Amino acid sequence: MQLERIRIGTRGSPLALAQANAVRDGLVAATGLAAEAVEVVVIKTTGDKVLDRPLSELGGKGLFTKEIEDGLLDGSLDLAVHSAKDVPTVLPDGLSLAGFLPREDVRDAFISLKVATLDDLPVGAVVGTASLRRGALVKRLRPDLEVVNFRGNVQSRLRKLEAGEVDATLLAMAGLNRLGRPDVATAVLDPERFPPALGQGAIAIETRSDHTAIREALAPLLDQTVGTCLAAERAFLAELDGSCRTPIAGLARIEADTLSLYGLIATPDGRRFEEEVMTASPAEAETVGRELGAELRARGGPAFFADWV
Numbered sequence: 486m487q488l489e490r491i492r493i494g495t496r497g498s499p500l501a502l503a504q505a506n507a508v509r510d511g512l513v514a515a516t517g518l519a520a521e522a523v524e525v526v527v528i529k530t531t532g533d534k535v536l537d538r539p540l541s542e543l544g545g546k547g548l549f550t551k552e553i554e555d556g557l558l559d560g561s562l563d564l565a566v567h568s569a570k571d572v573p574t575v576l577p578d579g580l581s582l583a584g585f586l587p588r589e590d591v592r593d594a595f596i597s598l599k600v601a602t603l604d605d606l607p608v609g610a611v612v613g614t615a616s617l618r619r620g621a622l623v624k625r626l627r628p629d630l631e632v633v634n635f636r637g638n639v640q641s642r643l644r645k646l647e648a649g650e651v652d653a654t655l656l657a658m659a660g661l662n663r664l665g666r667p668d669v670a671t672a673v674l675d676p677e678r679f680p681p682a683l684g685q686g687a688i689a690i691e692t693r694s695d696h697t698a699i700r701e702a703l704a705p706l707l708d709q710t711v712g713t714c715l716a717a718e719r720a721f722l723a724e725l726d727g728s729c730r731t732p733i734a735g736l737a738r739i740e741a742d743t744l745s746l747y748g749l750i751a752t753p754d755g756r757r758f759e760e761e762v763m764t765a766s767p768a769e770a771e772t773v774g775r776e777l778g779a780e781l782r783a784r785g786g787p788a789f790f791a792d793w794v
């Protein structure tokens with residue numbers, strides 16, 4: 486069945502809109518539909534509405550996806566475009582990921598108006614981030630720094646930096662590139678030293694599992710290699726029951742038909758961490774993800790996880 490009209494659900498931040506517009510342009514090209522027939526619909530989610538509390542305290546998963554998923558389920562939306570790293574590992578019944586677009590830069594950027602690198606920050610300098618992963622990784626490298634909660638979209642964080650609220654912050658290169666602002670990065674952090682969030686840099690497309698017409702229309706836009714890497718990364722996260730309270734990092738890559746999956750868990754203060762790399766054939770992506778998650782969970786032991794609460 487050929488669709489006559491496609492409605493794309495997205496959050497309203499400039500980054501979310503840039504991602505949704507990229508999918509719209511791709512669908513117009515792939516389907517031959519008129520540009521007006523492929524519509525971007527902006528949805529305000531709980532995560533967008535509550536700005537005064539740390540994300541980890543709001544609890545609950547899918548803070549940035551729930552209201553959009555309701556639209557997919559009631560048929561008012563055909564697909565949703567999400568940053569893959571914000572998509573929970575368990576989706577509501579009836580919904581699933583159709584796949585992922587080609588991945589952007591997976592690395593984090595260090596941003597400061599005062600110094601050139603993380604290593605150059607003076608003792609006691611203040612780093613703002615809303616991410617427990619970034620906070621733990623900063624503390625791991627520089628236990629002397631102070632990490633403070635720092636929320637808001639990319640633009641508002643940059644304004645706070647300019648106002649001197651913090652000495653430095655960290656943002657995904659992928660977001661800066663998609664916003665056309667790679668110049669904002671003071672330094673790009675090496676993933677071996679500062680591993681990204683699982684799914685970082687990838688865009689996930691979610692639809693109703695039984696919406697075959699939209700899945701067929703999307704097929705030419707999707708990247709199978711990214712899909713395989715993300716299957717491993719998401720299985721790893723699911724095994725660790727990744728919540729917003731858990732500093733977890735990792736990255737899958739496929740080279741010469743071998744999938745390698747790196748994973749790290751840390752305590753929020755960065756004092757303890759466990760890391761490991763496992764390799765497998767791409768067909769074993771999910772299995773290796775679960776194995777790596779179980780391995781790090783076992784290595785950390787109950788005491789490690791108790792430290793988090």
Ligand SMILES: NCc1[nH]cc(CCC(=O)O)c1CC(=O)O
Nearest residue numbers: 568571656657659660685686687
């Ligand atoms: N949690 C917010 C979020 N979700 C996705 C991105 C960036 C784009 C990406 O990682 O694909 C960001 C901002 C950031 O971490 O700097």
